Amino acid sequence: MKKRIWAAFVFLLFSAGCAGAEEKPTLTIAAAASLTDAMEEIVPQYEDTSNFNVTLLLGSSGKLARQIEQGAPVDVFLSADTRWMTYLKERALTDDDQTTTFAENQLVIISHEEQPSINSLKALDSMAGDQTLAVGNPDSVPAGTYTKQALETIQLWDRLQEQMVFAGDVRQVLTYVESGDADYGVVYATDALISDKVHVTAEVDPALHDSIIYPAAAITKSRTEDAASSFLTFLSTEKAVSILENNGFTTLGDEKNR
Incomplete structure (x- = not known):
């Protein structure tokens, strides 16, 4: 009997420990390679102000867009041009309500x-x-x-x-x-x-050449839609804008993005 009580007690301690150590949900962001340094600063700032951990995927916009099309579990896509964002929109993987432009380049x-x-x-x-x-x-x-x-x-x-x-x-x-x-x-x-x-x-x-515009969008199949939306909002905050500008990007000053 004592052994059973002790085993139950250990199980409860273990369960409580697991619950206490439960990790925050993860937001997966796929971003153009040219955003690498800026995103490595922006992501920790977002994590500090949200209830989400971020997994960051970096690569060419075209490669990332095709991976999203093939079902990669991505929540937010940051492209270095509008072409690949349109590519995903045509496949119903993004929509205008959850898309914004946030930077320009040279x-x-x-x-x-x-x-x-x-x-x-x-x-x-x-x-x-x-x-x-x-x-x-x-x-x-x-x-x-x-x-x-x-x-x-x-x-x-x-x-x-x-x-x-x-x-x-x-x-x-x-x-x-x-x-x-x-x-x-x-x-x-x-x-x-x-x-x-x-x-x-x-x-x-x-x-x-065409204007170098960086759009960002929540993926319609996002597992964490609220977090995807909150990250898009975070991109327009003073903190994120400052990081982008310090990394050489021109940020968009219209009402929608600032």
Whole structure:
């Protein structure tokens, strides 16, 4: 009898301990690679002010969107362009009521070593035949899509293709140039800011490509709809806006987002 009472007591202690150690529910956020540094600051701030833990997935917007389409358990998607957000909307995975835009960016040309001769996108036409240009794969990487648009506008895309090294996301472009595996690269201004191993040789004229806008949306199949909505709201708070701006992003100052 005493053994049974003791066993029951141990079981109750164990159960109470498990209940006390129960973890907060998890919010899964898929974000464009160019948001890496900003999100690594924003996420802890959100966790401190909410009842949720966050799992952060980073990659090219296209790759993440396709994973969401295939059923990846994602609650919030932050894209580096509107194309992939539209892609999900057309598949009823996002809707306008739970979508907002929160930041903008700028393309720049970077080099492994200082190259004063490349001072514009058009000047890439003067690259030596053995030099290479790293760009994001335009089929899945928004930075690559914008780069292709800009180069097509000045009729250099076809001319330079043989010298291009394609990357799986914009941070891989940065890595290629940092390591010297590519002589030049086109990345966002925010990516160039984080590296002391590359030189910014020129800004890309924004008139040559679509506006670089970052939308965020709650996924309609989210398991934690309230948390997804609260994170979208958090992106417009003074704290989140300050982090984005400190990381080089331009934030949107309209009433909807501020």
